[in-house]
Amino acid sequence: AALRGVFEPFFKRVRSEIQMLYQLTACGSTGLSGLIERLPGSSKYLLVVDQFEEVFTVCANEAERQQFIELITQAADIQQSRLAIVTTMRADFLGPCLHYPSLHRLIQSQAMFMPPLSGVNLRDAITEPAKRQGYIVEEPLLLQILEDVGKEPGFLPLLEFALTKLWERRDLESNVLTLEQYEKLGRLKGSLDLHAQKVYSYKDYDLDFPIQERTEQELGWIKRIFLQLVRTGELEKDTRQRQFKTKLFEILEDTLDEQEAFRELLEGEQGLVKGRLLVTGQEKADSEPWVDLAHEALIDSWKQFAEWRQENRDLRRLIDRLNDAMREWLKNPEEANFLMGGLLAQIREKWSEIEINISPSLKDFYQKSDNYEKQQKNQQLEQIKQQDLLSSLGFALRSFNNINDFLSTATLNAYRLTNSDGCALLLLKSNGQVRLEQLHCDDAHLKPRIQKVVQALIHRIESSFAFDSSNSMNTKKIRSIADFDSEFNHHLQSGTHIRGIAVLSKQVERGRLYIFSFDPHYTWTERYEKLVRLIADQAAVALERSEMDSEIRRKERLERELEVAAEIQLGLLPYECPSILGVNLAARCQTAERVGGNYYDFICNQDTYRGVDQRESQEIWNIVIGGVMGK
Secondary structure (H helix, E strand, C coil): HHHHHHHHHHCCCCHHHHHHHHHHHCCCCCHHHHHHHHHCCCCCCEEEECCHHHHHCCCCCCCHHHHHHHHHHHHCCCCCEEEEEEEEEHHHHHHHCCCCHHEEEEHHCCCCCCCCCCHHHHHHHHHHHHHHCCCCEEEEHHHHHHHHHHHCCCCCHHHHHHHHHCCCCCCCCHHHHEEHHEEEEEEEEHHHHHHHHHHHHHHHCCCCCCCCCCCHHHHHHHHHHHHHEEECCCCCCCEEEEEEHHHCCCCCCCCHHHHHHHHHHHHCCCCCCCCCCEEEEEEECCCCCCEEECCCCHHHHHHHHHHHHCCCHCCCCHHHHHHHHHHHHCCCCCCCCCHHHHHHHHHHCCEEEEEECCCHHHHHHHHHHHHHHHHHHHHHHHHHHHHHHEEEEEHHHHHCCCCCHHHHHHHHHHCCCCCEEEEEEEEEECCEEEEEEEECCCCHHHHHHHHHHHHHHHHHHHCCCCCCCHHHHHHHHHHHHHHHHHHHHHHCCCCCCEEEEEEECCEEEEEEEEEECCCCCCCCCCHHHHHHHHHHCCCCHHHHHHHHHHHHHHHHHHHHHHHHHHHHHHCCCCCCCCCCCCCCCCCCCCCHHHHHCEEEEEEEEHHHHHCCCCCCCCCEEEEEECCCCCC
């Protein structure tokens, strides 16, 4: 964003030009050439990137960091480029640079390492600016400063602050910077600490002996402000990080009095900016104002600040990472790019400690992330549960043995898959009667009530129409079953959710599967609809299969009866049809199979038949007419 701001004046304020600017700065591998072409005239330009270490300490997005580094390092590869780029960085951040090949190559060939000021250069840095203003630095003061500098590694920020304060306390009459004033300031290391502590503790900090102490609320605000303006390092090394002013205001409760008091603390006549502990600014006139530490040396040299930074370091690292995640999400808030995985688990574990130290917006982001992950896990568990239940129902249908068992399983699965309070299955019998086939409800108090309501409504339906096997009456019956939905809902308690799904077999409604919930916030989803329809279809298949199995069993039973009858008949039939004097037989003897289950026969009396010629016999014959079982 800062780089776009540098090149933005060279692009017209129209949509196509702004899009081109964004495209060029987003194109890490080739974008710099396009940006250079937009530079006016033929002059050469110098771009200085100060505090380059903030690429690693402030930027949390690795893709953006990589893109920025690739963009600016192209300057070394462009022949006769009109743009030169210089970066300045603390030497202790060389390590992270080596992970990026383009930076690594440039550091090896073009890096210049600045040694600490020493000797004559250090003396001149102290005395020459004062001399140009007509002032003299006392020799004892110069010697003391040189001695203090030798004891303090990384002294330059401290020296800058100490000389600034010394200049403010200069002797206007003698035009001399004195050792006495330097001692009063606390010398090199103590000057910044002493000044910061006075601004922290007192409103009238500009006096030698201040007396107006800040309130406990103000002291608490200052601590939270400064901890937000520093990023906690992995070891002891912390770095500054500027924050938007609006983010600092999130520290407050939402009251006008507090906001005014906080604004006065930041930027008032007795505030932190006036006391030169903080600075404010904005990139452009229409951009959001930011707040930053006035001196990086505050991080190590203000003892009070150092003590704060040692408190809960692990916790504040987590908060920094939470902030990074929220910044990434805010770039595309419409996407479900919430905080996830191990980091969310760590924050959840420490939430009671983190919650009191973060802004409302950060709390809201965590809650959204937490809810989203729980929702995802619940959906996964729900899918697993649905797969298991549907698999069990499919297995039950494949290994179908008992219609009642299957309908019980189907109803139970519908109840579980929809996370409802209960499920009921009503079937329409062939004689026009409606029967409550299955009911599942975990609430022992509600189940009898539901049974009573259902039975009463069934009785009302059956009493409305006398049974008639004609199609018109069946149609009326079916329509009355469909009307059962509203009746069911009407007779249950207010707020009950009822959903009825038809059990259809060959386009004829065989019954209805009802899902009900007493939760006022219960939502019937499209997925629930599909699942219950699937179960209703399986129930219809099971009913058809049960009827088909019954018909098959009936036929098998009949065939067995016929086989038994045929065996009996074969045992009773004579070997040939008898010839009886005076009788002309009008039919022949046939087995039971061939006469549809009945047989008739003429059997000679056994005592008479033995040894008598059939053709000449005048004995009495027995006429036998029997059923399939030989009765």
